Amino acid sequence: MYADQTAVLGPLATYAEPHAYDLCEEHSERLSAPRGWEVLRLVQDDPHAHSSDDLLALADAVREAAQPRQRPQPREPFEMREVARKGHLRVLKSED
Secondary structure, eight states, X not given: OTTTTEXXXXXXXXXXXXXXXXXXXXXXXXXXXXXXXXXXXXXXXOTTOOOHHHHHHHHHHHHHHHSOOOOOOOOOOOOEEEEEEETTEEEEEXXX
């Protein structure tokens, strides 16, 4: 809240916010604001508790990782012909 000269320090963000930054515990404890600003520290009841959003995101990630990966279909081989060379570089042209 730039206009209010207030820095709010709370739990990690659950969505992307362009004016918010996630800090580790050590750095959040040492956070200071510019002179004249107020720092509001929002305390979580249980810092180790996970929200339902966290658990759903974890479940989605596990489901996605468990999906079999499709391999790309091999391409048909085609003939290439060298048409020019300069040093270690070659210009190739397909026969198609």
